[in-house]
Amino acid sequence: MSVSALVAVTGAEGFIGSHLVEALVADGHRVRAMVQYNSFSSFGWLEDLPEEVMEHVEVVLGDVRDPGSVQGLVAGAETVYHLAALIAIPYSYRAPHSYVETNVTGTLNVLEAVRHQGIPRLVHTSTSETYGTARTVPITEDHPINTQSPYAASKAGGDRLADSYHASFGLPVVTLRPFNTFGPRQSMRAVIPTVIGQVAAGQRAITLGDLRPTRDFSYVKDTVAAFRAVGTAPAAAVLGRTFNSGTGEEISIGDLVTLIGKLMDTDLEVTEEAERVRPANSEVMRLVCDSSRLRAATGWAPAHTLEQGLADTIAFFRDPANLGRYKTGIYNV
Numbered sequence: 001m002s003v004s005a006l007v008a009v010t011g012a013e014g015f016i017g018s019h020l021v022e023a024l025v026a027d028g029h030r031v032r033a034m035v036q037y038n039s040f041s042s043f044g045w046l047e048d049l050p051e052e053v054m055e056h057v058e059v060v061l062g063d064v065r066d067p068g069s070v071q072g073l074v075a076g077a078e079t080v081y082h083l084a085a086l087i088a089i090p091y092s093y094r095a096p097h098s099y100v101e102t103n104v105t106g107t108l109n110v111l112e113a114v115r116h117q118g119i120p121r122l123v124h125t126s127t128s129e130t131y132g133t134a135r136t137v138p139i140t141e142d143h144p145i146n147t148q149s150p151y152a153a154s155k156a157g158g159d160r161l162a163d164s165y166h167a168s169f170g171l172p173v174v175t176l177r178p179f180n181t182f183g184p185r186q187s188m189r190a191v192i193p194t195v196i197g198q199v200a201a202g203q204r205a206i207t208l209g210d211l212r213p214t215r216d217f218s219y220v221k222d223t224v225a226a227f228r229a230v231g232t233a234p235a236a237a238v239l240g241r242t243f244n245s246g247t248g249e250e251i252s253i254g255d256l257v258t259l260i261g262k263l264m265d266t267d268l269e270v271t272e273e274a275e276r277v278r279p280a281n282s283e284v285m286r287l288v289c290d291s292s293r294l295r296a297a298t299g300w301a302p303a304h305t306l307e308q309g310l311a312d313t314i315a316f317f318r319d320p321a322n323l324g325r326y327k328t329g330i331y332n333v
């Protein structure tokens with residue numbers, strides 16, 4: 001890939017997408033970034049990126065549900081990173097149709113655009129939620145798919161379409177399946193920003209959902225490095241394959257809260273709030289990643305410990321300019 005190659009990103013204004021855009025520009029790329037059309041002309045987290053980054057970024061307002069806007073986005077790109085999705089599990093109980101439209105039909109539109117324009121590589125984004133509660137640990141890519149929420153089902157639908165386009169049309173697609181990711185700019189729908197944000201806002205009594213599930217948390221820069229690894233590895237090593245990214249370490253939500261309290265030097269009182277507890281069969285109780293396939297194919301390895309990532313995330317939320325963009329007093333669905 002030439003140094004100034006054009007790369008297209010969907011979901012560019014989101015948490016992981018905005019970090020990926022920064023990394024792509026740092027690597028010398030021009031980026032065409034899809035930001036979901038909205039009436040506020042908001043570019044989401046891209047608005048926080050420095051001017052010297054944004055001068056290499058062409059923002060395109062659009063929607064992955066609209067085939068035409070996806071065709072325009074990918075035109076001339078050497079690589080397409082498809083991250084756009086509806087991601088919140090609780091909201092997927094309320095609005096499942098929109099999840100299918102965005103995560104399944106939206107992905108179909110991206111696959112079609114890449115196919116018809118002969119784009120050399122598509123990186124499709126899956127999620128560890130597609131595995132459901134671990135039946136064997138650590139979870140390899142051969143673990144059964146068991147979708148316990150409409151969100152997980154819609155993501156698995158997109159994954160299956162991506163696999164089918166590789167099988168049917170030889171589409172040059174690689175799927176990255178990240179385990180839970182955290183860091184600056186993450187929304188308060190996720191547990192780490194929920195805890196850190198509430199503490200940074202001066203609360204000592206933290207309200208959460210179930211404290212027992214375990215997760216494998218990656219710092220966002222490591223997840224972005226995994227995207228770049230599958231986006232740049234030799235085609236024969238990655239195309240047509242799915243790769244987990246994660247650390248291989250698990251921690252329960254309860255222990256995570258204790259750790260954050262320690263790092264923020266605060267004694268926390270945690271209350272379980274019924275509204276935040278998921279239906280029993282929908283809660284994924286255990287996720288821990290085996291990323292050996294990704295490591296072997298690309299040489300990728302995580303470079304940050306949980307504590308290092310949390311320290312950066314705490315610093316971000318302690319900055320009043322950042323904290324002011326969040327609603328710490330409500331349950332963010």
Ligand SMILES: NC(=O)c1ccc[n+]([C@@H]2O[C@H](COP(=O)([O-])OP(=O)(O)OC[C@H]3O[C@@H](n4cnc5c(N)ncnc54)[C@H](O)[C@@H]3O)[C@@H](O)[C@H]2O)c1
Nearest residue numbers: 011013014015016036063064083084085125127178180181
């Ligand atoms: N955060 C995690 O822990 C995690 C873990 C595994 C996988 N993922 C996947 O990573 C990707 C990015 O997630 P994130 O955590 O950055 O979430 P996010 O919500 O911050 O980013 C998703 C982006 O997609 C955009 N989007 C939604 N609907 C759209 C549409 N119809 N058209 C165009 N854009 C649309 C949103 O505006 C948002 O910016 C998603 O595909 C998600 O499933 C996230």
